[in-house]
Amino acid sequence: MSIPTRLLFLLGTLIALPGYSQGNATSWILDRMQSHSPSSLQLLKSYDKLPSQLEIDRGESVISSSKSTDALYFLEDRDYQSALVSMSTNVHEIGHAYGGLIHFAELMNCNCTKTIEIGDIQQGFYHAPGEEFWIEIEEGYIFPSNELSETIPYELQTFRYDTYIEGNSSTQAHGVIGLLDELNAYYLGSKYQYDMLPVYKELFGSDYLNQWVKHSASEMTAFFEFDFFIKEYLLFAKTQQPATYTYLKNSPGFRKAYQTTHRKYSQLTKAYVAKIEAEKKLAELNYDSPFWEEDYGRLMERLESGRFRSVELDFLN
Secondary structure: HHHHHHHHHHHOOOOOOOOHHHHHHHHHHHHHHHHHHHHHHHHHHHHHOOOEEEEEEEOOOOOEEOOOOOOOOOOOOOOOHHHHHHHHHHHHHHHHHHHHOOHHHOOOOOOOOOOOOOOOOEEEEEOOEEEEEEEEHHHHHHHHHHHHOOOOOOHHOOHHHHHHHHEEEEEHOOOHHHHHHHHHHHHHHHHHHOHHOOOOOOOOHHHHHHHHHHHHHHHHHHHHHHHHHHHHHHHHHHHHHHHHHHHOOOOOOHHHHHHHHHHHHHHHHHHHHHHHHHHOOOOOOOOOOOOOOOOOOHHHHHHHOOHHHHHHHHHOO
16 A cells, blocks of 8 residues: 555544554554644644645646645654654654645635735744644845854854754745744644653653653754744844844734744743653652753753843744
């Protein structure tokens, strides 16, 4: 059975099987998601329902796009553990893929004359069922993230610095919109991991808390990393490219996307810490591992230094 056909069956019906074997880890993880992380499962379903080719016909012009991958492309399903762990990456990547097509899906079905402005950056954001939206940003105001390389000191060149500040990801062509898209995708992956704690208990027994934190810490730390990157970008814009700063400050779409994603991810990291503290009292084995990756301390010192107070007042209040 091909992956797309299998996916249509599994996501469309999620038939409860009488028993699971390591051979149907995909069915197993989708069933567990339905119980424990339905918002993550709905993301996969929403993406899977999109046609392979999307077209917006506006009479004199047709604008088209296509799905880049299958909704389970990044899932490793050799056994239950690999499926549980890798689904976080899968949710993250499908968050990107679906966000890149939300505007097409909406305009295809709107029965309206609104179209896509060529040259603008369109970016969608999925948070939960019924909570998805997209924004349009004029590309001319956006500068690449590698311009920050002169302002971020060596000691703050964190785990993801090379990829998202110096590298060739969407954060170059789409600048702060690409950084915000990454913040959102890491939120989706982190939310999945948080939701799936009961499944870690099911699989790992007394070692569940250690395994859960081991596989959650990097994505949870990503909140502080992209919080730092985005604020550095906006502060650079304020001092070096004020037209960009003013444009973004006066963009309701950008402000909504930034505020909403930042608030939800921040709340999730707090819930993560509270959950660990509560579970430590219940876990059979003593748990003393760090909650965060090693960059966390340096990032928090920078974020709490007062350096970004004006940015926070302009964008997060």
